[in-house]
Amino acid sequence: MSEPDLNIKPKQSTETEMKVVENSKKKKGRFTLFAILAALLVVACAAGYFVIQDKKKTINLEDYVMMPSYTGLNGEASIEKIELDQTTLEKKVHEILGEDEYVDMYDLVSRISLGYNQNLDSLSNNDEITVTLNYDKNALKNAFKINFTGTEKVFVVAGLLDYVDMDPFEDLSILFEGTAPLAKVSKFVSDNPIFSYGKFYTLKVNGKDADSVVMDIGDVLTIELSDDGVKAMKDRGFVPSNMSVSHTLDKTDVNWYLTSAAELQESTFEKLKSQGKDECIANFAKKNLNYEPEYVKAYVLVPKDDKWGRNCVSHLVLVYKYEVPAETDEPAETDEEAAETKPAEVLTETRYIAIETPAVVNLKLADAEQKTPEQTYTPDFSGSYYYDDLDGLYTDRIQKNVADYTYEEIQ
Numbered sequence: 001m002s003e004p005d006l007n008i009k010p011k012q013s014t015e016t017e018m019k020v021v022e023n024s025k026k027k028k029g030r031f032t033l034f035a036i037l038a039a040l041l042v043v044a045c046a047a048g049y050f051v052i053q054d055k056k057k058t059i060n061l062e063d064y065v066m067m068p069s070y071t072g073l074n075g076e077a078s079i080e081k082i083e084l085d086q087t088t089l090e091k092k093v094h095e096i097l098g099e100d101e102y103v104d105m106y107d108l109v110s111r112i113s114l115g116y117n118q119n120l121d122s123l124s125n126n127d128e129i130t131v132t133l134n135y136d137k138n139a140l141k142n143a144f145k146i147n148f149t150g151t152e153k154v155f156v157v158a159g160l161l162d163y164v165d166m167d168p169f170e171d172l173s174i175l176f177e178g179t180a181p182l183a184k185v186s187k188f189v190s191d192n193p194i195f196s197y198g199k200f201y202t203l204k205v206n207g208k209d210a211d212s213v214v215m216d217i218g219d220v221l222t223i224e225l226s227d228d229g230v231k232a233m234k235d236r237g238f239v240p241s242n243m244s245v246s247h248t249l250d251k252t253d254v255n256w257y258l259t260s261a262a263e264l265q266e267s268t269f270e271k272l273k274s275q276g277k278d279e280c281i282a283n284f285a286k287k288n289l290n291y292e293p294e295y296v297k298a299y300v301l302v303p304k305d306d307k308w309g310r311n312c313v314s315h316l317v318l319v320y321k322y323e324v325p326a327e328t329d330e331p332a333e334t335d336e337e338a339a340e341t342k343p344a345e346v347l348t349e350t351r352y353i354a355i356e357t358p359a360v361v362n363l364k365l366a367d368a369e370q371k372t373p374e375q376t377y378t379p380d381f382s383g384s385y386y387y388d389d390l391d392g393l394y395t396d397r398i399q400k401n402v403a404d405y406t407y408e409e410i411q
Contacts, residue, residue, distance in 0.1 A: 057096050061112065061133050062150035064089045068129060073237055074160040077123040082114050082131055096146055108144060111135055127157040166238040168195070168225050169245040179361055180256035181216030181308050183249065188223070194236055200229030214308075217256055221247045251365045251373065257314045258360040258375075261300045261408040264316075268360060268375040269410075273298075275379060276318040276355040283353070283384050284322075293320035293353065296390075299398055301405040312404060315382070316357040317397050319390070323348040354385040354397050 064085045071080040090105050097103065112135040120129060132152045140148045171191035178184050188201045203210045204222040215221070224244040233240060258264060273295050280293035299317040303309075326347035358380060362373040387393040398407055 057145070058147040058149060059089070059092055059096070060150045061089075061135075061148055062153045064092075065114065065131055065133070065153045068131075068155055070123065070157070070160060072123075072160075072234070074162045075122060075124050076163075076234070077157070077160050078121055079116070079123070079129070082116075084109055084112065084114070093144070093146065097144075103144065108140070111140060111143075123157050123160065125157055125160050129155045129157060131155065161237060163234070163239040164237060165241040166233060167241045168192070168200075168229060168233065169223065169242070172201070172223070172245075174221075174223070174247065174253070176254045178214065178254070180249070180254050181214060182310075182313075183215045183254040183256075184213075185210070185215075185221075194232050194238070195229065200226050200232060202226050215249050215254075217249055217251060217254075219249045221249060223247065250368075251362070252368060253364060255364050256362050258300070258362065259302055259314060261410055263362065264300065264360065264410070265372070265375055268377075269298075272316060272357055272360075272377070273318060276357065276381070277320065279355050279381050279384060280320050280322070280353050291322040291324065293322045295319075296321050296352070298410040300408045300410065301398070301401065302407070303405055307404045313359045315359050318355040318357060319393060320353050320355065321350050322353065324351050325349075352387045352390060352393050354387065354393050356382045356385075356397075358382060 061084070066083055066085045068082045069080045070077045072078055086105055086109055089109075090103065093103050093105075093108070094101065112133060115132045115134060116129065120127075123129075130152055131154075133150050135148065137148060140146070168190075172195075173189045173191075175186040175189060176183050177186040185203055188195075190196070190200075202224045204224070205213045205215055205219050207220075207222070210221075222244055223246075225240055230240060277293050277295065280291075284291050284293075296319040298319065300314070301317065302314045303312045326349045358378040360375055360377045362375055365373055385393070385397060387396070401407075
């Protein structure tokens with residue numbers, strides 16, 4: 001019996017051979033897959049690293065837009081200022097680039113503009129404001145090695161105070177000058193400190209602008225709050241409760257000229273007559289004459305409505321008479337004839353003198369309860385005029401002036 005050939009391997013079946021080949025292929029496939037996965041993992045890790053690093057070098061500018069500041073009050077406020085928080089932004093930039101890295105923050109901030117996406121001129125609490133950030137992203141990154149992001153930020157308006165109503169005329173006083181019907185408003189004075197300066201009031205008289213209008217007793221003044229006055233109030237948190245107030249000019253506001261004979265008080269008239277007589281005597285004395293004047297009558301002259309003016313005001317014309325020696329054509333008596341006859345009566349003729357008085361002024365009443373005003377006048381008479389008869393005096397001093405004056409006679 002022969003020995004078995006130990007070098008001869010057992011013969012496998014075809015099926016077994018196929019399984020070995022398949023297993024070998026699977027092992028190679030797994031290795032390739034693992035290699036691919038490992039490579040992808042490395043790439044992913046690298047990408048993740050760079051993403052993380054890139055993220056660390058990113059600044060969202062929306063985080064540095066400061067809360068807007070406002071001017072005005074609730075309902076009429078406007079944005080006063082919106083800006084970036086440059087101090088905090090600078091810290092973030094140095095955190096990324098390093099404390100020793102020089103950064104021109106002025107250059108950085110100047111490249112970023114802030115705007116609004118709507119017109120904002122009457123803001124109220126709870127209104128939304130959208131602030132937009134405008135900049136060149138690539139230019140910023142190239143200049144500062146940082147990724148800047150952010151396009152807009154929304155703010156809700158809050159904290160606006162409400163306006164408080166105030167009557168702008170409550171503490172107002174009107175100062176007048178002149179004498180009615182030639183009175184004017186001198187100025188407006190208010191005890192309210194808001195209206196201490198500036199022209200905060202405008203004036204109308206009887207519904208018309210009153211820049212140069214003179215006023216009379218009974219005229220209706222309308223005082224209106226000006227635009228500057230409204231602004232002055234709003235700047236301090238107030239709104240006017242009303243925009244105008246009316247006032248009727250009365251005798252407690254201004255002095256007024258004598259306008260009728262009935263207004264002339266007896267005591268004033270007696271003073272005028274007495275001073276008029278003294279004026280006549282003084283005029284005679286200047287001519288070395290010694291006549292005794294006697295009061296006759298007076299005329300009150302009042303300008304017509306459209307004639308009042310600086311040189312046309314109410315006044316009186318006081319009329320006095322005096323006697324002068326009569327002129328005669330008879331020959332003079334000799335001394336002997338005169339001694340033999342009785343003393344002859346001295347013949348005289350009546351002459352007249354008109355004294356024009358200054359205007360009589362009624363002083364404004366202390367209050368509405370006062371019924372009778374005090375009366376005053378300047379004691380300087382405006383003229384003295386001599387006449388042979390009353391008709392000539394009347395024609396010259398009264399009738400010639402009826403186009404400008406009305407008149408009343410006082411006996």
